Amino acid sequence: MVKNVVTLGLIVGSLALAACNTVRGAAADMNSAANCTENTINGQRCR
Incomplete structure (x- = not known):
């Protein structure tokens, strides 16, 4: 269960x-x- 929560947290992060x-x-x-x-x-060129 803890492994799943950690994995989900890493994915969301x-x-x-x-x-x-x-x-x-x-x-x-x-x-x-x-x-x-x-x-x-203003009559100038794009850069």
């Missing part, structure tokens, strides 16, 4: 860490798109 990285990456992509849009509006 791994999924939580993976989700954090995914959200962080998505936020960085959105930030990049917003910066590019703002630069285009």
Whole structure:
């Protein structure tokens, strides 16, 4: 029983860490798109 609880905890923890990285990456992509849009509006080039 304890082994099953520990295994479940490790799985949940791994999924939580993976989700954090995914959200962080998505936020960085959105930030990049917003910066590019703002630069285009201001007559500059996207970097």
